[in-house]
Amino acid sequence: METTLPIRKNDSTKPLLQAARGEKPAHTPVWLMRQAGRFLPEYRAVRERHDTLTMFTTPEIAADITLQPLRRFPLDAAIIYADILLIPHALGLGLTFVKGEGPRFARTIRSAEDLAWLSRQAEDVDAVMARMDYLWETLARVKPGLSAEQTLIGFCGAPWTVASYMIEGGSAHGEFFESKMLLLREPDVFRGLMEILTKLSIRYLEKQVDAGAEILQVFESWGGALTPHQYMTFCAPYTRRLCEALRKRVPLIHFVGESAGLLDPVLDVPSDVFGVDWRQDLAVVSRHARTQTRALQGNLDPLLLYAPEAVLEERVRATLATGRAHPGGYIFNLGHGIRPTTPIESVERIVKIVHER
Amino acid sequence: METTLPIRKNDSTKPLLQAARGEKPAHTPVWLMRQAGRFLPEYRAVRERHDTLTMFTTPEIAADITLQPLRRFPLDAAIIYADILLIPHALGLGLTFVKGEGPRFARTIRSAEDLAWLSRQAEDVDAVMARMDYLWETLARVKPGLSAEQTLIGFCGAPWTVASYMIEGGSAHGEFFESKMLLLREPDVFRGLMEILTKLSIRYLEKQVDAGAEILQVFESWGGALTPHQYMTFCAPYTRRLCEALRKRVPLIHFVGESAGLLDPVLDVPSDVFGVDWRQDLAVVSRHARTQTRALQGNLDPLLLYAPEAVLEERVRATLATGRAHPGGYIFNLGHGIRPTTPIESVERIVKIVHER
Numbered sequence: 001m002e003t004t005l006p007i008r009k010n011d012s013t014k015p016l017l018q019a020a021r022g023e024k025p026a027h028t029p030v031w032l033m034r035q036a037g038r039f040l041p042e043y044r045a046v047r048e049r050h051d052t053l054t055m056f057t058t059p060e061i062a063a064d065i066t067l068q069p070l071r072r073f074p075l076d077a078a079i080i081y082a083d084i085l086l087i088p089h090a091l092g093l094g095l096t097f098v099k100g101e102g103p104r105f106a107r108t109i110r111s112a113e114d115l116a117w118l119s120r121q122a123e124d125v126d127a128v129m130a131r132m133d134y135l136w137e138t139l140a141r142v143k144p145g146l147s148a149e150q151t152l153i154g155f156c157g158a159p160w161t162v163a164s165y166m167i168e169g170g171s172a173h174g175e176f177f178e179s180k181m182l183l184l185r186e187p188d189v190f191r192g193l194m195e196i197l198t199k200l201s202i203r204y205l206e207k208q209v210d211a212g213a214e215i216l217q218v219f220e221s222w223g224g225a226l227t228p229h230q231y232m233t234f235c236a237p238y239t240r241r242l243c244e245a246l247r248k249r250v251p252l253i254h255f256v257g258e259s260a261g262l263l264d265p266v267l268d269v270p271s272d273v274f275g276v277d278w279r280q281d282l283a284v285v286s287r288h289a290r291t292q293t294r295a296l297q298g299n300l301d302p303l304l305l306y307a308p309e310a311v312l313e314e315r316v317r318a319t320l321a322t323g324r325a326h327p328g329g330y331i332f333n334l335g336h337g338i339r340p341t342t343p344i345e346s347v348e349r350i351v352k353i354v355h356e357r
Numbered sequence: 358m359e360t361t362l363p364i365r366k367n368d369s370t371k372p373l374l375q376a377a378r379g380e381k382p383a384h385t386p387v388w389l390m391r392q393a394g395r396f397l398p399e400y401r402a403v404r405e406r407h408d409t410l411t412m413f414t415t416p417e418i419a420a421d422i423t424l425q426p427l428r429r430f431p432l433d434a435a436i437i438y439a440d441i442l443l444i445p446h447a448l449g450l451g452l453t454f455v456k457g458e459g460p461r462f463a464r465t466i467r468s469a470e471d472l473a474w475l476s477r478q479a480e481d482v483d484a485v486m487a488r489m490d491y492l493w494e495t496l497a498r499v500k501p502g503l504s505a506e507q508t509l510i511g512f513c514g515a516p517w518t519v520a521s522y523m524i525e526g527g528s529a530h531g532e533f534f535e536s537k538m539l540l541l542r543e544p545d546v547f548r549g550l551m552e553i554l555t556k557l558s559i560r561y562l563e564k565q566v567d568a569g570a571e572i573l574q575v576f577e578s579w580g581g582a583l584t585p586h587q588y589m590t591f592c593a594p595y596t597r598r599l600c601e602a603l604r605k606r607v608p609l610i611h612f613v614g615e616s617a618g619l620l621d622p623v624l625d626v627p628s629d630v631f632g633v634d635w636r637q638d639l640a641v642v643s644r645h646a647r648t649q650t651r652a653l654q655g656n657l658d659p660l661l662l663y664a665p666e667a668v669l670e671e672r673v674r675a676t677l678a679t680g681r682a683h684p685g686g687y688i689f690n691l692g693h694g695i696r697p698t699t700p701i702e703s704v705e706r707i708v709k710i711v712h713e714r
Contacts, residue, residue, distance in 0.1 A: 184664040228638040260618030261637030280618030307541040
């Protein structure tokens with residue numbers, strides 16, 4: 001499914017937007033998932049003074065963190081410092097970040113009663129959005145800090161991925177037992193939850209575009225926790241609605257974790273850029289019939305940034321060669337978020353190699 | 358790569374061996390990964406009286422546990438009750454099973470010095486094998502307990518999967534950081550470890566065949582933790598050698614966890630049966646050029662055994678229809694080990710549906 005994208009002024013100066021439109025820019029654009037975060041000492045310094053939720057919800061802090069990686073490396077994009085769980089937080093699920101354990105919710109959604117409660121919380125969409133005003137302000141603060149070549153990326157978690165945290169009460173740690181139980185045993189409750197998340201996510205992303213986001217990434221981090229049949233039945237219809245709504249405004253990157261087994265149904269979801277995880281060969285994805293007219297993004301294994309210089313360089317060049325040979329556009333990225341202890345020199349090296357011509 | 362298998366007497370009465378040879382038996386054979394274990398109350402009763410290592414290394418106990426699921430369900434195979442870490446245990450790595458945490462090694466292999474120590478431990482292959490005499494005795498005890506239609510499955514962990522535990526010192530919990538560091542930074546040490554494991558695993562499986570195993574499964578549980586390039590470079594050459602050596606004796610099942618992104622290189626490793634994990638569509642694997650002349654095994658999501666009866670039945674029938682339509686043989690199984698809290702009625706239901714004609 002192809003959509004004609006509106007011509008937006010300044011697009012021609014931004015390599016990332018050019019690549020997203022399937023063009024070949026003067027240099028290959030590069031950004032790194034989780035670039036605004038834990039691998040930078042200046043980020044860890046901020047974190048010592050504030051708790052995580054304060055960092056997300058204070059525009060001065062969030063805008064500063066968003067720009068931190070761009071002060072060090074000539075990256076082609078800033079991705080707004082935010083979290084995929086800010087919507088459930090705004091819905092009153094009581095989000096906290098437990099050190100070393102990740103996010104935790106005070107409330108979970110596992111029954112018709114829970115869903116009824118959530119529906120009441122979600123009823124007034126404007127009120128829910130107003131609880132996230134800090135985010136649009138963060139975007140507005142970041143925008144002037146970018147050069148004419150740099151692109152501002154907004155994002156959200158895809159409905160299934162966010163739902164899994166709301167059902168589990170935090171990270172699912174690989175199993176997704178409660179999430180799958182709900183989907184298998186109480187499909188109507190599960191679908192009700194997905195409806196709410198889809199509706200709110202559309203508005204959430206629209207407001208990010210209004211505030212200056214030029215491209216959006218939808219993070220389906222836990223797509224690979226579903227079988228292809230479960231993905232098609234319980235997940236894809238909602239992501240499709242989200243992607244279709246937003247592509248009317250800006251280009252959209254659909255990143256799916258562990259998508260190799262889901263490639264056909266995942267690529268049936270319309271997107272401008274497909275974000276490829278590191279567990280598969282970029283060349284195989286590039287040959288897929290449904291990627292011939294869309295751009296690819298990815299997919300270096302983040303652990304390669306710990307490899308000796310020569311090994312890293314060889315893998316970056318191999319990935320780059322495959323990406324550049326793709327018939328659509330290509331954006332260099334990792335195939336998963338950058339790890340907290342990653343050596344900074346490896347990031348410098350990667351950006352330098354990608355920008356060579 | 359095709360190998361002509363030797364004609365073995367009684368094969369014709371065993372549906373699982375028929376399917377492994379690409380034939381269509383009178384009924385579709387079925388067994389379940391981890392069938393001898395935690396989901397059975399009679400297993401948990403044994404476990405209350407003995408520690409895990411005693412259960413593996415005491416032939417009377419291990420043989421009894423192996424046969425437990427066959428007393429309840431008309432399964433087509435028994436898989437020997439053993440562990441993929443018995444070889445490193447015999448090498449002196451000091452294996453313990455910590456409740457709720459899984460296996461733990463007292464020693465790890467992370468340096469040239471560690472490898473030198475391990476090489477000395479592995480030097481006398483016969484002595485290493487003698488430390489696992491309990492296993493051949495277990496196999497010999499199980500064999501008379503099987504009907505003429507039932508097949509005895511021996512197994513081992515594939516070298517990379519076993520190596521990852523030896524490097525990490527236990528379960529890698531999803532990240533495999535130390536394993537990948539060794540592979541990327543000390544490839545010669547990593548290869549030395551793989552050489553040792555390959556050599557010992559070949560002998561270990563040969564001894565299982567000598568003791569009565571009629572088919573072998575090689576468990577590459579953590580195949581999907583490697584990128585396709587890493588899999589081809591550091592893993593496939595060793596598994597290939599293992600599989601080629603054993604296929605001279607009996608048919609071989611190659612099961613790989615999260616293999617969707619590795620399908621081309623994984624299927625380049627010769628096997629009679631390819632074991633498919635639940636994260637991909639069996640129909641996609643069935644259409645792959647390299648599976649046209651081999652059998653498939655799999656691949657129901659183990660969490661479906663918690664679904665309502667109608668949902669489970671629909672998914673079993675869908676999987677079965679795809680498997681039976683495969684041009685090679687087909688063995689029904691889960692796409693991962695059965696979970697400890699699985700309802701027993703679901704297993705009864707599955708076996709009944711699979712055996713219908």
